[in-house]
Amino acid sequence: MAYSRIAGTGSYLPEQRLTNQQLAKTVDTTDEWIFERTGIRARHIAAAEQQTSDLALHAAQRAMEAAGVTAADIDLIVVATSTPDMIFPSTACLLQAKLGVTRGAAFDVQAVCSGFIYALATADKFVSTGSARCALVIGAETFSRILDWTDRRTCVLFGDGAGAVVLTASDQPGVxxxxxxxxxxxxxxxxxxxxxxxxxxxxxxxxxxxxxxxxxxxxxxxxxxxxxxxxxxxxxxxxxxxxxxxxxxxxxxxxxxxxxxxxxxxxxxxxxxxxxxxxxxxxxxxxxxxxxxxxxxxxxxxxxxxxxxxxxxxxxxxx
Structure with a gap:
């Protein structure tokens, strides 16, 4: 039986760090109120020029480095996101071009906060059945762009970032x-x-x-x-x-x-x-x-x- 195994991981957080204390200067809230209810102290916010695919690129490159693979090895890219760069083409296709990957399939999965679970499950099926040999699975979001920053019920909760894994075929159990x-x-x-x-x-x-x-x-x-x-x-x-x-x-x-x-x-x-x-x-x-x-x-x-x-x-x- 063939399996898929996680061969490498990577992540990326935008440089700007927004603390609860900073939020409290513009929204009717406090650090204590947010932390007691959610456990959140801070979040990271993408720069104006950064797109979701840019965050995904950094995370993907780090995962590929950890796994010891190159663009020539990747034959499947699945990006989980609810905040794509544009309506179409998919963020996965945009990422594919930025990585220099020229073969295999690339597509997005949209299941909001469950997106990475859905994307990983999908890629696992491709790899474990032999349809792909080396898959890149990314969760990437710029949620700050879909927040009402006057609504303390939601704006205090979310942040931006990206994480990635490389899945490779194996005869040993992984997923x-x-x-x-x-x-x-x-x-x-x-x-x-x-x-x-x-x-x-x-x-x-x-x-x-x-x-x-x-x-x-x-x-x-x-x-x-x-x-x-x-x-x-x-x-x-x-x-x-x-x-x-x-x-x-x-x-x-x-x-x-x-x-x-x-x-x-x-x-x-x-x-x-x-x-x-x-x-x-x-x-x-x-x-x-x-x-x-x-x-x-x-x-x-x-x-x-x-x-x-x-x-x-x-x-x-x-x-």
Whole structure:
């Protein structure tokens, strides 16, 4: 049986760091209010000239370097983003050109904060079935561009960034399984309802969120999908070494960890520094934990996320 394995990770954060104290100068909020409810202290904001594909480029190059591969090796690019450079072509195609990759497929996946889970699951199917040999999977977002910076309910939560992994074919277990779900009946609790018609933006182009409803659904579905992933392999939380969750809210993260019986030190958290970077949050956190040596070969690692749609999912990996 063929598997896909994560051969390298990379990440990128824009230079500008925006703290809660700085936000409090322009929005009716405080550092204490934000941190107590979310665990966030700061987030990073893309420069005016930076596009989502630019952030993705930095993360991808670092992942490729870590994996020891070049543009000539890549035959699949999947970019998870809800903030593409343009309506079309895809951010993946724009990234493909910037990287100098000239073969294989390149396309975007849009599942908001679950995007990296969806993209990784998709790329795994290509690699494990032999349709691709070396895939680049990126989560990249410039969420700062779709925020109403006068709305303290949303603008304090999100940030910009990109994370990437290289997947290569292997005869040894790597990605063990992926578990994806969605329920469009909950589309109204987290959305950007604006669209473009006849050259004009129609509807609200900024993030709208029912925080209480999102929290309630997130706690439920993340507990269910992580158990689903473990049960598929006859495992329990005791068999896990690490959880790398979507970095949205520290309370949601720790609620899922508690249900799995994980200790806080087994959970990779970067939400305090990154904020919610949507599809970029898991690969950003993963790269942090790989590069500081926490995640080692042979470890069992679970990724999990929930996002607008409503979408959610988990991927179980033997590192």
């Amino acid at each position: 063990l399984s992926s578990h994806l779900h969605s329920d469009g009946r909950h589309s109204g609790i987290l959305r950007v309802p604006g669209g473009v018609q006849n050259g004009k933006v129609v509807g609200n182009p900024f993030v709208e969120m029912n925080g209480q409803a999102v929290y309630k659904q997130a706690v439920r579905v993340l507990g269910e999908v992580t158990q689903e992933a473990l049960s598929a392999h006859g495992l329990t939380g005791a068999d896990l070494d690490w959880m790398v969750p979507h970095q949205a809210n520290i309370r949601i993260i720790m609620s899922t960890a508690e249900k799995l019986g994980l200790k806080p030190e087994q959970v990779v958290t970067t939400v305090h520094e990154h904020g919610n970077t949507s599809a970029a949050s898991i690969p950003l956190a993963l790269d942090t934990a790989v590069r500081d040596g926490r995640i080692q070969r042979g470890h069992n690692v679970i990724f999990e996320a929930v996002g607008g749609g409503l979408t959610w999912g988990a991927v179980l990996v033997r590192w």
